[in-house]
Amino acid sequence: MALALVIDDSSATRMILARILTELGYSVEKAENGADALHKLSKMAKPELILIDWNMPVMNGYEFLVKARSMAQFDDVTMMMVTTETEIEQVLKALEAGANEYVMKPFTKDVIDEKLSLLGLGAR
Amino acid sequence: MALTPGDFTFLSNYVKNSTAIVLTPDKDYLVESRLNPVARRLGVSNISDLVSKLRANPSPTSEIGMMISEAMTTNETYFFRDVKPFDVLRSELLPQAIERRGSDRSLNIWSGACSSGQEAYSIAMTIKEHFPTLSTWRVRIIGTDISRAMVERTKEGIFSQIEINRGLPAPLLVKYFSKVGSEWKIKGELTSMVDASVMNLAGNWPILPRMDIVLMRNVLIYFDLPTKRAILEKVVRVMAPNASLLLGGSETTMNVTNEFDRVTTGTSFYYRIKGGGASSSSPSIGSTPTFRGTPVAPRAGLR
Ligand SMILES: C[S@@+](CC[C@H](N)C(=O)[O-])C[C@H]1O[C@@H](n2cnc3c(N)ncnc32)[C@H](O)[C@@H]1O
Ligand SMILES: [Mg+2]
Numbered sequence: 001m002a003l004a005l006v007i008d009d010s011s012a013t014r015m016i017l018a019r020i021l022t023e024l025g026y027s028v029e030k031a032e033n034g035a036d037a038l039h040k041l042s043k044m045a046k047p048e049l050i051l052i053d054w055n056m057p058v059m060n061g062y063e064f065l066v067k068a069r070s071m072a073q074f075d076d077v078t079m080m081m082v083t084t085e086t087e088i089e090q091v092l093k094a095l096e097a098g099a100n101e102y103v104m105k106p107f108t109k110d111v112i113d114e115k116l117s118l119l120g121l122g123a124r
Numbered sequence: 125m126a127l128t129p130g131d132f133t134f135l136s137n138y139v140k141n142s143t144a145i146v147l148t149p150d151k152d153y154l155v156e157s158r159l160n161p162v163a164r165r166l167g168v169s170n171i172s173d174l175v176s177k178l179r180a181n182p183s184p185t186s187e188i189g190m191m192i193s194e195a196m197t198t199n200e201t202y203f204f205r206d207v208k209p210f211d212v213l214r215s216e217l218l219p220q221a222i223e224r225r226g227s228d229r230s231l232n233i234w235s236g237a238c239s240s241g242q243e244a245y246s247i248a249m250t251i252k253e254h255f256p257t258l259s260t261w262r263v264r265i266i267g268t269d270i271s272r273a274m275v276e277r278t279k280e281g282i283f284s285q286i287e288i289n290r291g292l293p294a295p296l297l298v299k300y301f302s303k304v305g306s307e308w309k310i311k312g313e314l315t316s317m318v319d320a321s322v323m324n325l326a327g328n329w330p331i332l333p334r335m336d337i338v339l340m341r342n343v344l345i346y347f348d349l350p351t352k353r354a355i356l357e358k359v360v361r362v363m364a365p366n367a368s369l370l371l372g373g374s375e376t377t378m379n380v381t382n383e384f385d386r387v388t389t390g391t392s393f394y395y396r397i398k399g400g401g402a403s404s405s406s407p408s409i410g411s412t413p414t415f416r417g418t419p420v421a422p423r424a425g426l427r
Contacts, residue, residue: 086285092298102294104285114291117207 001027002121003045007037007061008053008082013105017051017082020109024116024123034059038067047077049121052099054083054090062097069098078119082107127156131175135192142184143193143270144326144351158195165191194271198346201239202290204246205341208392209370213247213337214254216389217368221336222255224366230262234335236325236359237343238267241278241318242287247339248314249296264333268323278320281310325355334364342372349380356381360397369395 004026006017018028029044031037033056041047050068052061059067061081068074080101081094091102101115116122127135135155136147147155156171163174166188178188204210225231235244244267251258267278288297288308301308323330325343338359344352359369360383369384371377377384377395384395 086303088298088301088303091294095294095298099294102297104289106286107289111289114202114204118204118291118293122207 001025002049003027003029003047004049004051005029005031005037005040005044005047006051007031007034007056007064008051009033009056010053013053013082017112020112021049021051023109024113033057034061034064034067037064041068041074046073049078049080049116051080051082054081054085054094062094065094065097065099078121080115080119082112127152127159127171127175131172134179135175138178138182138184138189139193139196142189143196143324144348145193145196145346146348147196155196159192162191162195190272194273197271197274199239199271199274201242201342202287203242203292205243205291206373207291209339209341209394210246210250212370212389212392212394214250217337217370217394218251218255220366220368222258224364225261225336229260231258231264231337232333232335233263233265233337234332234339234362235265235267236323236338236340238269238278238320239271239274240283240287241267241274241281241320242283242291243267243339243341244278244318244320245281245310245314246291248317249300251317252300252314253296263317265318266333266335267318267320268325269320270322270324272322275320275322278318279315281315281318283308283310326351329358329362332362334367335362336364336367338363338367338369340369340371341375344375345372352380357383360384363397363400365400366396367400371395 002025004021006014006021006028008014008017009032014030018030021028026049029040029047031040035058052064054061061083065079068079078100079098080103081099082103082105084105086104094102100119103111103115113122132149132152132155139145139147159171159174163169163171166174168174168177178192181188183189184193221231233247235247238244244265247265251263269275269278282304284307288301297308300311300314302311326347340359344355347355356377363369377386383398385398386393387396
């Protein structure tokens with residue numbers, strides 16, 4: 001089964017995203033911030049997909065994205081921001097740092113599914 | 125107050141006559157929930173008074189009639205809906221149409237039932253992104269819909285955050301939209317490619333240009349079989365020779381009309397007028413896949 005990692009400091013959002021991804025056929029791991037995610041990534045199998053919140057304590061999602069994209073082993077991992085940041089500058093900044101897609105909160109299951117379909121990663 | 129069976133029958137006949145939309149009795153809750161805002165806008169205190177008002181003025185072109193008909197439409201849509209049709213458009217239908225139209229350098233693409241315009245603008249973005257040569261052609265994307273409000277929205281090209289979240293690749297958002305307050309406005313270079321107007325597919329058709337590509341997606345599902353057949357047979361008459369037709373995911377010409385051939389390409393398909401699809405450059409039914417699930421967006425964003 002395809003593996004996904006959800007990074008968000010809100011446990012409610014982690015749960016919602018994990019449920020959606022499970023329904024779309026993923027098995028899901030969760031992390032509370034960027035540093036927690038890097039730690040988990042060093043111990044888990046490589047995920048196919050990472051969903052990343054922007055605003056988080058310790059290490060925010062943008063910092064995580066830059067860090068993860070500097071690590072060659074994650075080159076083929078799809079990374080999608082899922083965030084309350086809704087300015088065009090932020091979207092551009094995330095894309096330039098290597099995000100594959102960008103979702104603005106609030107979202108629904110359809111939103112996630114449609115974005116993943118664009119990346120060839122829809123319901124499996 | 126709930127809808128009486130008599131009122132429901134009157135309404136469903138009225139809506140069928142004016143829009144071809146079939147409202148089955150199990151839809152009574154839906155009908156009520158959609159009529160309430162119309163009653164409010166007209167200052168009528170309840171639905172049964174609204175129906176009485178319609179009975180007094182049951183012409184399909186009366187203002188109250190049009191408001192009720194428009195309220196019965198389902199306008200759900202999103203950018204690059206189902207993805208694959210837009211891959212087919214890019215990899216096959218547009219290249220074919222460009223080859224056919226090379227001498228007069230003009231293309232007409234019809235989004236029949238365009239709703240708020242996401243389909244028309246997905247076509248426009250596909251053209252801008254992948255067919256720079258068309259910038260010197262006369263390209264018209266013709267959006268039509270029965271709903272006046274939807275046609276206005278298509279012309280405006282302004283979308284909510286919820287709408288731009290749906291199906292729109294982020295690289296295209298940053299390239300073709302600007303944020304205005306909490307909404308997103310699509311750029312003039314795209315709105316200028318789209319002509320939107322009101323048209324009832326089940327009514328008398330205006331004179332339409334000959335269409336090179338027709339998208340008639342997620343609208344025939346609301347109609348009964350004779351209406352679907354009549355509309356598809358009229359579509360044939362506006363299509364240029366070798367033009368192509370895309371339907372919605374749950375729609376087919378099969379068992380409706382045999383005027384079309386279904387052309388399979390990769391894991392998707394489209395329709396061609398029978399006999400009009402015999403040119404040697406076109407793929408035949410069951411041809412080798414030429415693409416498979418190519419992403420609309422560059423997989424790695426702007427990297
Ligand atoms: C579900 S939307 C489909 C939009 C778009 N084609 C898509 O696939 O995403 C259906 C649209 O059909 C329109 N419609 C319904 N009856 C119609 C009719 N008789 N003539 C023209 N448009 C109609 C509705 O107003 C609505 O916007
Ligand atoms: Mg957060």
